[in-house]
Amino acid sequence: MAKTNPKNLKYTKEHEWVKVEGEIVTMGITDYAQELLTSLVFVELPKVGKKTEQTKTLAVVESVKSVSDVYAPVSGEVIEVNTSLTKKPEIVNEDAFGAGWIAKIIISNSKELDKLMDADSYTKFCQKEEKH
C-alpha cells in the first residue's frame, strides 16, 4: 500500500508532488507512482539552469520494467537537483516524499499552482485511476 499523501503538498495528474516554499518549489514523484514503477534503477536528472514548462518533460525515471518521463509541475528554472539519486535511485522507492525529491524549481508564474490538486483530490484521483 502506498503511503498517505501528505497534506502540505500539491499534486499533478502525472503523479508528481510539489512542496511550495515562497518562490521555490521542491518536487518529486509520489509514493503511489514509485509503487507502480517498482524498483528504480536510474534517474536521469535535469541540468541545473534548465528552463521548465508546466507539463513538459523534466526528468526520466527508469525501473526494472519501464522507462517513464517525469513532468515539470510548474514553469520556471531548475536551481538544484538531487544528485544523490544518481548513485542511489532506490531512495525514491524508500522515501518518495522526502529524501527522494528530484529537483528544486524557481517559479516563474505562481498562478500555475492553482492548477494542481490538494492531497484529498489526489487520493481520490488515484483511487479512480486504479479502477480503470
Added chain:
Amino acid sequence: MDFVPATNKEEKEMFTTIGINRIDQLFAGIAKEHRLKRELNLPAGLSEIELKREIESMAGKNRIYQTSFRGAGAYRHFIPSVVKHLVMRSEFYTAYTPYQAERSQGMLQSIYEYQTMICRLTGMDLANASMYDGASALAEAALMATRITEKKQVLLSSAVHPEYQATVKTYCHANDVKVVDLPFKTGTTDLKELKTLLNDNVGGVIIQNPNFFGSFEEIKEIAQLVHQIGAILIINVVEPTSLALIKSPGEQGADIVVGDGQSFGLPLNFGGPYIGFMATKTEYIRRIPGRLVGMTKDTQGRRAFVLTLQSREQHIRREKATSNICTNSALCALTVLVYLSTLGPKLRKVAELSMAKTHYLAKKLAKLPGIRLINSQNFYNEFVIRVKNSQTVLKKLRNQGIEGGVDLGNYYSQLKNHLLFCVTELNTKEEMDKIIKILN
C-alpha cells in the same frame, strides 16, 4: 515442390465461405474506370532450367575483373573458409531476432562476445549489439552527441566518407540538428578551421580515421580541442582492420567510436548487408541507441546472458525512444565474431600486409611521370593520386583486367582527376607491378 499458395479447390472453399463466386467480385468496390482491363504485362512462368539459364545470362553481362584496387568503404579481405562454414549453419542463419531473448542463450553469448571484441578494438568501455551499417551508426552517434550535450549542432569533417556524410545530414535534418562542414586541407581535416568553428553551440565533432583518403588524422590533438569546449568526439572507422595497428580511438580521446564491420569476414556482397558497430564510455551507457547484452548469474548461480538496457527502444518508449533502431545485425555480428576469433592476433598481420603493400604501390606510382601522390606519408591502406586524366587511366587498367581506383571527381568537385586506390592483403606484388607497367 509446389509453391502455389492455394489450390483451385481451396480457392473455391474460401469463395463459398465469404459468399462470392468469382475473384473479381472482391474488387467490386473499385470503380470500373479505375480497374485494369487486361492481364499484367509479365512473361509467362519459367521452368527451373529456363530460369537458371535466364539468370546466368543476366549475370554474364557483369564485367568481372581479375583484380581490384578499390576500397572507399567496402574492402576485399581474405575470409577463412571456417567463417562461412560456421555462420551458414541453419541454427544461425535462419534465426530471427530473439523475442524471448533469454531463451536463446547461445545467440546472446555470441552477441556478448562480439561486443567484447568491439570494445577491445576501439578502446571503449561498452558496445551495443550492432547496427545496420557504418553510415547509420555514424548518424546515430551524431544524434547521441546532441542528446548528451543538449546542443543541436555538429561539426562534420569533409574527409569523412561522402556517403556517410549524406546519411548524417539526412538524420540530422529530420532531428533539427545543424551540421556544419569541417573542411580538409591536403588530405586531412583542417585543424585551423576546426579551431575557428568550435564554439559553445557545438555538441559533437565527427572525424573519420583513417579518413576517406586513407590518411591518419591527428586524433589526440583534435580530442583536446573538442574537449576544451565540452563537446563529444566521434571517431568513425570505416576500415576497422586498421584498429589492429594503431593506438585505439579510446586511448586517443574518442568519446564515441562507430564504424562498419564489413572488413571483418563479410564479403563485398554488392554493398550489403554490412554491419555497423558502436561503442562508448560507461558514463554514456543510457544514451547509446540499440540494445546491449549483459552477463549475469541466474538464481542457481550459473552464468547467464541477458538482453539489458533495451528499455529505451521504440517498442517500449514509443516516440520517446532513443532512436528508431529496434534490432541488431545478429548474423553479421556473428560473422565478425567468428572472423576475429579465427584470426586472433593475426589480425595485425592482415593490417601490416595491407599497409605495407599500399605504401609499395603508392611509392612506385608517385615516381611515374604525370602522377602525384597527395597524401603525406601517414596513410593506411588507401591513398590518393592526381593524374592528367582519371578516365584514361582507369580505361587503360580495365583493358588489362584491373579495376583501378575510385574517381574522386564523382564526390568532390575540387578533386577532378584524383583517384583513390586501395590495396589489401589480397592484392599481389605482381598485380601492382603490372599497374606500374601499364601506366608507365
